[in-house]
Amino acid sequence: xSETLEEAAGERPEARERVQDALAEIxxxxxxxxxxxxxxxxxxxxxxxxxxxDRGGLVESLVTRQNKAQLQRKLDRLHPADIAYVLEALPxxxxxxxxDLVKADRDGEILLEVSEPVRESxxxxxxxxxxxxxxxxxxxxxxxxxxxxxxxxxxxxxxxxLPVEEREQLRAAMSxxxxxxxxxxxxxxxxxxxxxxxxxxxxxxRRFDELPSQTDQLFVVDRDERLLGVLPVNKLIVTDPDALVxxxxxxPVVKLQQHEKADEAASAFERYDLVSAPVVDTNDKLVGRxxxxxxxxxxxxRGEEDVLQQAGLREEEDVFASVWxxxxxxxxxxxxxxxxxxxxxxxxxxFEGSIEKLVALAALMPIVxxxxxxxxxQTITMIVRxxxxxxxxxxxxxxxxxxxxVVALINGLVWGGVxxxxxxxxxxxxxxxxxxxxxxxxxxxxxxxMGVLIPMTMLKFGRDxxxxxxxxxxxxxxxxGFFIFLGLATLFLIA
Amino acid sequence: xSETLEEAAGERPEARERVQDALAEIxxxxxxxxxxxxxxxxxxxxxxxxxxxDRGGLVESLVTRQNKAQLQRKLDRLHPADIAYVLEALPxxxxxxxxDLVKADRDGEILLEVSEPVRESxxxxxxxxxxxxxxxxxxxxxxxxxxxxxxxxxxxxxxxxLPVEEREQLRAAMSxxxxxxxxxxxxxxxxxxxxxxxxxxxxxxRRFDELPSQTDQLFVVDRDERLLGVLPVNKLIVTDPDALVxxxxxxPVVKLQQHEKADEAASAFERYDLVSAPVVDTNDKLVGRxxxxxxxxxxxxRGEEDVLQQAGLREEEDVFASVWxxxxxxxxxxxxxxxxxxxxxxxxxxFEGSIEKLVALAALMPIVxxxxxxxxxQTITMIVRxxxxxxxxxxxxxxxxxxxxVVALINGLVWGGVxxxxxxxxxxxxxxxxxxxxxxxxxxxxxxxMGVLIPMTMLKFGRDxxxxxxxxxxxxxxxxGFFIFLGLATLFLIA
Numbered sequence: 001x002s003e004t005l006e007e008a009a010g011e012r013p014e015a016r017e018r019v020q021d022a023l024a025e026i027x028x029x030x031x032x033x034x035x036x037x038x039x040x041x042x043x044x045x046x047x048x049x050x051x052x053x054d055r056g057g058l059v060e061s062l063v064t065r066q067n068k069a070q071l072q073r074k075l076d077r078l079h080p081a082d083i084a085y086v087l088e089a090l091p092x093x094x095x096x097x098x099x100d101l102v103k104a105d106r107d108g109e110i111l112l113e114v115s116e117p118v119r120e121s122x123x124x125x126x127x128x129x130x131x132x133x134x135x136x137x138x139x140x141x142x143x144x145x146x147x148x149x150x151x152x153x154x155x156x157x158x159x160x161x162l163p164v165e166e167r168e169q170l171r172a173a174m175s176x177x178x179x180x181x182x183x184x185x186x187x188x189x190x191x192x193x194x195x196x197x198x199x200x201x202x203x204x205x206r207r208f209d210e211l212p213s214q215t216d217q218l219f220v221v222d223r224d225e226r227l228l229g230v231l232p233v234n235k236l237i238v239t240d241p242d243a244l245v246x247x248x249x250x251x252p253v254v255k256l257q258q259h260e261k262a263d264e265a266a267s268a269f270e271r272y273d274l275v276s277a278p279v280v281d282t283n284d285k286l287v288g289r290x291x292x293x294x295x296x297x298x299x300x301x302r303g304e305e306d307v308l309q310q311a312g313l314r315e316e317e318d319v320f321a322s323v324w325x326x327x328x329x330x331x332x333x334x335x336x337x338x339x340x341x342x343x344x345x346x347x348x349x350x351f352e353g354s355i356e357k358l359v360a361l362a363a364l365m366p367i368v369x370x371x372x373x374x375x376x377x378q379t380i381t382m383i384v385r386x387x388x389x390x391x392x393x394x395x396x397x398x399x400x401x402x403x404x405x406v407v408a409l410i411n412g413l414v415w416g417g418v419x420x421x422x423x424x425x426x427x428x429x430x431x432x433x434x435x436x437x438x439x440x441x442x443x444x445x446x447x448x449x450m451g452v453l454i455p456m457t458m459l460k461f462g463r464d465x466x467x468x469x470x471x472x473x474x475x476x477x478x479x480x481g482f483f484i485f486l487g488l489a490t491l492f493l494i495a
Numbered sequence: 496x497s498e499t500l501e502e503a504a505g506e507r508p509e510a511r512e513r514v515q516d517a518l519a520e521i522x523x524x525x526x527x528x529x530x531x532x533x534x535x536x537x538x539x540x541x542x543x544x545x546x547x548x549d550r551g552g553l554v555e556s557l558v559t560r561q562n563k564a565q566l567q568r569k570l571d572r573l574h575p576a577d578i579a580y581v582l583e584a585l586p587x588x589x590x591x592x593x594x595d596l597v598k599a600d601r602d603g604e605i606l607l608e609v610s611e612p613v614r615e616s617x618x619x620x621x622x623x624x625x626x627x628x629x630x631x632x633x634x635x636x637x638x639x640x641x642x643x644x645x646x647x648x649x650x651x652x653x654x655x656x657l658p659v660e661e662r663e664q665l666r667a668a669m670s671x672x673x674x675x676x677x678x679x680x681x682x683x684x685x686x687x688x689x690x691x692x693x694x695x696x697x698x699x700x701r702r703f704d705e706l707p708s709q710t711d712q713l714f715v716v717d718r719d720e721r722l723l724g725v726l727p728v729n730k731l732i733v734t735d736p737d738a739l740v741x742x743x744x745x746x747p748v749v750k751l752q753q754h755e756k757a758d759e760a761a762s763a764f765e766r767y768d769l770v771s772a773p774v775v776d777t778n779d780k781l782v783g784r785x786x787x788x789x790x791x792x793x794x795x796x797r798g799e800e801d802v803l804q805q806a807g808l809r810e811e812e813d814v815f816a817s818v819w820x821x822x823x824x825x826x827x828x829x830x831x832x833x834x835x836x837x838x839x840x841x842x843x844x845x846f847e848g849s850i851e852k853l854v855a856l857a858a859l860m861p862i863v864x865x866x867x868x869x870x871x872x873q874t875i876t877m878i879v880r881x882x883x884x885x886x887x888x889x890x891x892x893x894x895x896x897x898x899x900x901v902v903a904l905i906n907g908l909v910w911g912g913v914x915x916x917x918x919x920x921x922x923x924x925x926x927x928x929x930x931x932x933x934x935x936x937x938x939x940x941x942x943x944x945m946g947v948l949i950p951m952t953m954l955k956f957g958r959d960x961x962x963x964x965x966x967x968x969x970x971x972x973x974x975x976g977f978f979i980f981l982g983l984a985t986l987f988l989i990a
Contacts, residue, residue, distance in 0.1 A: 362847070370839075
């Protein structure tokens with residue numbers, strides 16, 4: 001027995017290789033299949049529809065069928081998350097081909113694992129019946145996660161097929177925004193009473209084949225389901241079974257509320273190294289739990305969102321998304337960028353007379369604007385991050401602005417000095433070089449103050465300081481940089 | 496009994512409030528204290544050093560001492576992670592004052608929790624003895640985490656004070672880069688044999704007061720410590736104690752290797768919802784385990800790193816860092832930015848003659864460059880993300896470039912059209928408007944192709960495509976945008 005298990009263990013290579021290998025193998029099989037499909041394609045137009053009318057209506061040769069069977073066997077062996085990974089990596093047509101081969105009873109789990117844009121592409125290939133069947137394999141909290149992407153008629157069917165309790169749970173779970181604790185919560189919390197012995201608890205647990213995943217603690221509740229404490233599984237194991245739950249239980253490290261920000265729950269998990277945490281309502285009644293796997297997904301998604309946002313993508317984009325989808329995802333930020341660029345352009349327009357007289361200004365002005373934008377973004381990123389961690393109090397604003405301005409002053413003198421010297425030598429024009437130094441220093445100082453003030457103002461009005469602040473600072477430092485440089489040049493060099 | 500625990504549970508408010516409240520309270524106490532300290536400050540210069548010569552040598556009034564005691568009580572009640580949070584949120588002088596009040600035996604744990612820059616500030620306030628004492632309260636893997644920030648003499652002392660086994664573990668743990676599995680690993684893996692009954696395992700576990708945190712499974716090993724399988728605690732609880740471990744154990748979902756990328760371990764945790772995973776060497780010998788709390792910290796830090804990198808900050812920066820530290824952290828990217836801006840400036844310089852003849856070009860050129868940069872960054876972000884998830888094969892490159900170029904073409908015609916029209920009306924110059932449309936479209940197409948090619952080339956040479964690709968694309972679209980626009984204008988409008 002130990003032998004066979006040892007072999008089984010030995011067979012499993014490490015995490016990443018496994019799914020990468022699977023992807024390579026599936027891609028190879030698909031390409032092989034494609035080739036064959038191409039050969040029989042000619043017949044398709046003329047031949048009657050085959051025995052899989054709902055699956056593309058292909059006339060299948062023996063080779064095709066063998067290939068397909070091989071693919072199917074491969075897919076059946078894969079973890080749902082690995083299938084999700086494979087689906088994400090394939091272009092749309094191959095993705096849908098694989099999706100059709102996946103066993104229907106795994107559809108639900110896999111839909112949960114794929115990213116939003118890929119999920120949309122999969123769902124749009126399924127009919128109502130298939131979707132209802134897929135949803136019915138899931139728990140209430142999982143259905144709620146899919147709900148925004150499911151057609152209304154599917155949700156109606158699912159609702160009416162659920163038992164009352166789960167229907168209530170689904171309704172509750174759907175009422176939360178993505179960034180609330182309620183959206184991360186599941187209902188697989190195990191509840192025990194305080195006045196029983198651990199022996200009784202163990203007997204109760206043995207009725208399960210296996211405990212719900214991520215169960216590191218049981219929740220101790222009173223008759224009204226109010227949370228009294230928690231019983232860590234690790235404590236349960238090491239303690240004398242005759243002890244009473246009440247004597248062994250501990251106060252929970254945290255109690256979450258459904259309407260709290262998911263961010264704050266994530267901080268708590270990170271700070272206190274939690275595996276699960278109870279969620280209670282305002283009367284301290286236990287309504288569910290949050291587990292670390294959900295938190296990990298949330299944190300990862302959150303980190304990606306920040307990066308996407310900075311690049312001006314509205315949401316995660318499937319690399320294989322259609323041209324039209326990509327255009328929709330990106331146009332908004334491009335439009336905003338155009339508006340700010342236009343304003344900067346008009347600032348330059350005001351000084352066209354000066355540029356006509358001293359055309360070197362046109363070549364040098366992007367340098368002044370650029371360094372301001374770069375430096376302002378550094379300041380803003382640092383402050384947004386500190387604010388996100390709650391480590392930034394308004395009372396420190398003055399000290400911070402002062403410090404940032406001093407840093408800007410030093411940067412301005414150093415880099416402004418370097419560029420001023422270069423401009424001086426290049427154009428053999430000492431006053432031009434001096435104007436360059438002054439303009440760069442002033443624009444860096446503008447960038448520093450705005451880099452502190454913009455996120456602070458957003459915070460004051462309860463807005464997310466990360467959203468759009470990078471665009472705003474760049475707009476300020478571009479227009480400001482052009483204005484400062486061309487203005488100074490007009491004053492000292494032209495007039 | 497249940498009553499008192501109920502009260503204890505009721506006392507704990509939700510996660511975030513707790514630490515925010517603590518911070519507010521401590522800040523208030525500090526400020527009160529400050530006031531008093533100010534009053535007695537006069538005496539300080541003349542009075543003999545008090546009974547706390549090592550702690551700032553203040554002459555303490557009764558009020559001061561009461562305040563201090565109150566602060567200390569408050570701190571003693573806080574979780575180490577919460578103290579870390581408070582320390583991060585305070586300016587340097589207040590931070591060190593609080594740090595001195597923290598009980599010495601908690602120093603190690605807290606140093607582990609604070610961010611790198613804050614850790615440096617705390618460590619530089621401690622002497623060798625204090626540091627050695629702090630390190631000795633920690634496990635080998637934790638000491639390894641602090642090691643890069645500790646002076647060599649401290650590490651020497653710590654090494655010589657450790658038992659042989661831990662010394663080996665420390666040496667092993669220190670040999671890994673931050674982004675390797677070995678750096679996330681701990682040595683608190685519980686090992687059992689396959690040929691014993693669960694009853695024996697349970698008896699073994701009952702010798703602990705509590706199992707190591709994040710213990711969701713025991714590792715089944717043979718005589719040579721080779722990993723045979725895992726025994727989930729949840730399985731252990733629900734199974735008949737007379738069963739043999741060999742009959743209950745399961746193959747591990749993943750086996751990690753010490754030299755694997757931590758990123759890949761994180762993906763495995765996320766994908767398979769793990770709480771812990773075994774780490775084995777090339778002979779399949781169990782060397783340790785990775786737990787989800789470490790993975791969560793890693794993912795969070797990683798997400799932040801991406802954001803910082805995009806803004807051109809070399810590393811995390813303490814908002815209260817000194818001017819000099821801030822300058823050091825930021826200068827490198829500013830310098831790179833200056834170089835690329837200078838190149839763009841020289842491109843403009845080539846066309847100074849054209850600008851002199853048609854000064855509108857100077858005002859319009861930043862628009863062409865700007866939209867290219869924005870759009871190129873969108874493309875690059877999408878591809879870097881897909882590559883990071885391993886979902887991007889080089890074979891799709893052609894299809895992708897084609898798609899991106901079509902999106903660019905549409906964007907160019909739409910937004911180029913809008914700006915061309917505006918330029919036409921503004922300068923009452925139809926050919927200028929047409930050149931604008933053409934230049935914007937071409938620069939967007941340049942941005943699209945480079946947005947795919949830059950990260951792909953970096954991947955090909957085994958480089959991280961995220962690092963610096965944003966700077967590179969902006970450099971290309973700036974210089975390219977100026978060149979395309981001014982070149983077309985020179986061809987069609989000037990010559």
